[in-house]
Amino acid sequence: MTTATFTGQSEEPAPGSQASYLTAEGFTLRSWLLTKDHKRIAILYTISITLFFFVGGAAATLIRFNLVTPPGLFQPDTYNRLFTMHGIVMVWFFLIPSIPTTLGNFLIPLMIGAKDLAFPRLNLLSWYLFVIAGVLGLIAIGAGGVDTGWTFYTPFSTMYSNGYVVLALAAVFVSGFSSILTGLNFIVSIHRLRAPGLTWYRLPVFCWSNYATALILVLATPILAITLALVAVERLLKVGIFDPALGGDPLLFQHLFWFYSHPAVYIMILPGFGVISEIVPCFARKPLFGYKFVVWSSIAIAGIGFFVWAHHMFVAGISLYAGLVFSLLSYIIAVPSAIKVFNWTATLHKGWISFDAPMLYALGFIGLFTIGGLTGLFVANLAFDVHATDTYFVVAHFHYIMVGGMVSAYFGGLHYWWPKITGRLYPEWWARIAAILIFFGFNLTFFPQFILGYLGMQRRYASYPPEFQIWNVLSSAGASILAVGYALPLFYLGWSLWRGQKAGPNPWAATGLEWRTPSPPPPHNFDVTPTVTRPPYQYRPDPEPQDV
Amino acid sequence: MSETPLAPQDLGRLHLEPQYATARQQAETAAFGMWVFLATEVLFFGGMLFGYTYLRATFPEGFAEAARETHVIIGTINTVVLLTSSFTMAWAVHAAERDRRRATALLLAATALLGLLFLGLKGLEYYKEWEEGVVPGLNFHKDGPNAHVAAMFYYLYFMLTGVHGLHVTIGIGLVALMAVRAWRGGFSARYYTPVEVTGLYWHFVDLVWIFLYPLIYLAGRSGP
Ligand code: HEM
Numbered sequence A: 001m002t003t004a005t006f007t008g009q010s011e012e013p014a015p016g017s018q019a020s021y022l023t024a025e026g027f028t029l030r031s032w033l034l035t036k037d038h039k040r041i042a043i044l045y046t047i048s049i050t051l052f053f054f055v056g057g058a059a060a061t062l063i064r065f066n067l068v069t070p071p072g073l074f075q076p077d078t079y080n081r082l083f084t085m086h087g088i089v090m091v092w093f094f095l096i097p098s099i100p101t102t103l104g105n106f107l108i109p110l111m112i113g114a115k116d117l118a119f120p121r122l123n124l125l126s127w128y129l130f131v132i133a134g135v136l137g138l139i140a141i142g143a144g145g146v147d148t149g150w151t152f153y154t155p156f157s158t159m160y161s162n163g164y165v166v167l168a169l170a171a172v173f174v175s176g177f178s179s180i181l182t183g184l185n186f187i188v189s190i191h192r193l194r195a196p197g198l199t200w201y202r203l204p205v206f207c208w209s210n211y212a213t214a215l216i217l218v219l220a221t222p223i224l225a226i227t228l229a230l231v232a233v234e235r236l237l238k239v240g241i242f243d244p245a246l247g248g249d250p251l252l253f254q255h256l257f258w259f260y261s262h263p264a265v266y267i268m269i270l271p272g273f274g275v276i277s278e279i280v281p282c283f284a285r286k287p288l289f290g291y292k293f294v295v296w297s298s299i300a301i302a303g304i305g306f307f308v309w310a311h312h313m314f315v316a317g318i319s320l321y322a323g324l325v326f327s328l329l330s331y332i333i334a335v336p337s338a339i340k341v342f343n344w345t346a347t348l349h350k351g352w353i354s355f356d357a358p359m360l361y362a363l364g365f366i367g368l369f370t371i372g373g374l375t376g377l378f379v380a381n382l383a384f385d386v387h388a389t390d391t392y393f394v395v396a397h398f399h400y401i402m403v404g405g406m407v408s409a410y411f412g413g414l415h416y417w418w419p420k421i422t423g424r425l426y427p428e429w430w431a432r433i434a435a436i437l438i439f440f441g442f443n444l445t446f447f448p449q450f451i452l453g454y455l456g457m458q459r460r461y462a463s464y465p466p467e468f469q470i471w472n473v474l475s476s477a478g479a480s481i482l483a484v485g486y487a488l489p490l491f492y493l494g495w496s497l498w499r500g501q502k503a504g505p506n507p508w509a510a511t512g513l514e515w516r517t518p519s520p521p522p523p524h525n526f527d528v529t530p531t532v533t534r535p536p537y538q539y540r541p542d543p544e545p546q547d548v
Numbered sequence B: 001m002s003e004t005p006l007a008p009q010d011l012g013r014l015h016l017e018p019q020y021a022t023a024r025q026q027a028e029t030a031a032f033g034m035w036v037f038l039a040t041e042v043l044f045f046g047g048m049l050f051g052y053t054y055l056r057a058t059f060p061e062g063f064a065e066a067a068r069e070t071h072v073i074i075g076t077i078n079t080v081v082l083l084t085s086s087f088t089m090a091w092a093v094h095a096a097e098r099d100r101r102r103a104t105a106l107l108l109a110a111t112a113l114l115g116l117l118f119l120g121l122k123g124l125e126y127y128k129e130w131e132e133g134v135v136p137g138l139n140f141h142k143d144g145p146n147a148h149v150a151a152m153f154y155y156l157y158f159m160l161t162g163v164h165g166l167h168v169t170i171g172i173g174l175v176a177l178m179a180v181r182a183w184r185g186g187f188s189a190r191y192y193t194p195v196e197v198t199g200l201y202w203h204f205v206d207l208v209w210i211f212l213y214p215l216i217y218l219a220g221r222s223g224p
């Protein structure tokens, strides 16, 4: 192959004289909707997923309303539509894109010292796909909703459901391509655009975690896409391979669905690991303990995550032998997750800890994720799962990880990098109040659900026996606290956009390339491509010089 | 080759984006991006191939019976057509690398035409299948004890070849676009990344067919 090289400098304004990414292209709608700047695309994503967070949250509110009294408020059919809408919106339109498309899009190029992602147009395209998918989803909801649960199990989804299943499938299908393009961009950028001196082992863990996530996005999402397409065709033409009445096999659907969806649960936690691994060293003023272990455990999770899917099918009719193997593999995948918890804890040990809001979220994350992970081991146990499957125990398990873990990490990261993104400091006192409310509200909402599940309350029913009421009332009470906690940042972060104190380039005295450029950063991130000379997180004993 | 500075008229043609330091970095990154995309594609087809394998293992006889009735002659000709198109594609990239503008454009055009031929033959096959009444859901008139298995086989057959055909169609569009750009002198030995990347995609589409061919046409004809 010929190797043509062009080493001219592209034109750069003089340092200090330039506008930030927020002002440089102007304020017109057009400049936002046609932008190729990864930072602006991150903002577009943030606005979109915030919207969906509140749509999904509205459904959750109604679900908790319904469950305050044993007979329930809504018709069962309405209730089915509510929890389905909640699941679909929260999984595909909030949690999967949450950290990667917002903080990831914004920060990865900054952290690797690049001017943008490798394929900026593809990045914008992925946002448009997301919007199209979101509109399809909202139409499905507006038209009357779907009652299949987020899992679209066949043959219910293909033959019996009377909801707008095909529209919802189309929405998830399109959102899948948006995810794939984001993942592709991350993988390629991290491989190819790292600044001079930024070796793999100098890469911040946030990049590693998003890299591991991107691997899953690229390798698992297509399976979901094609599976959902097959379901849609089967529903439309009444031919196919999943419905037993046609000779097909519903277990085949479950295998395909979980072959995507178990790895997908790691899409919904690995980026959170990345955020926590940035915050903990900064607020403990210590290097991350066991950097290489943290890094490789992310990669291990991404890899092993592809081989545990059938633990969602223990009672669906797989063989006992298969059950044993998948149970064992599920135990194994808990090991790398535990390694991370140990590493964060060890980082705290003898640290100079300060309890700013990002750190509060991070500490909350560590505790809640640990509970979620440990109860994962409970349900990975064959005998226990026969008792717990399809109960609120499972619901509590995954909410501890997805909400207690990932949403906390997202909020933590949003606060931590808020000064970088907006150039303003957020009001610390309010932020701490919100973090504390969220932590307590969360536990009050979901801990009772462990008890409910253990006592035998089934998930996905609109009504329940009266003896379960007390725990349900506690849970709904917790949910209202949680709702306040989640709504607060909307106000004080919004306020800080105009009134917040101006942030310097590095308000946390943090390491990492993103802090070595003005806040908010200029359009192409760095005046001069930075050079990296040392490993990340050099907080002590030798803080990183600020003037490099 | 040595990294000599470029003549000014070449600079514009490199389309160097700001996030890249050198044209070489940009070119290699584009190719790498295509590889990652193809990894996604492998899994996309993989989901259906898993379904095929799973069901064929469950219903070996019904699958063999249905697969015996596929149009192996057309399938075989189509295999030859696609393999030839991969050859012309590879040759086109080779020509582009050597700055042979006309050869590049003509070879790309040949590739696109072979792709069209493939689609035409595939369409003929679909037409025959419609006549035979083996299109599940729309026109299916088989009976017998294994009819429902045949329906699943043909369902997967249409899904697999349909999605593959969609890929061929996109590929033809891309290759034709490259042919036009090449003809107009849009590429040079220093800048032909789009041709190369399109080539990767085209070879992949061909490779998928190499997997589909035995699964569809030969499965029922092997053995006693
Ligand atoms: C520590 C490793 C983990 C193990 C061993 C584990 C194990 C399990 C098992 C066995 C089930 C099935 C329970 C049943 O249906 O009866 C389950 C369900 C679930 N887990 Fe986990 N899990 C782990 C981590 C995670 C993580 C990190 C997430 C999300 C970020 C997650 C999200 C879920 C979800 C969403 C479900 C329920 C799916 C549904 O049926 O709707 N899990 N987990």
Ligand SMILES: [Cu+2]
Pocket: A261, A262, A265, A308, A309, A311, A312
């Ligand atoms: Cu799982």
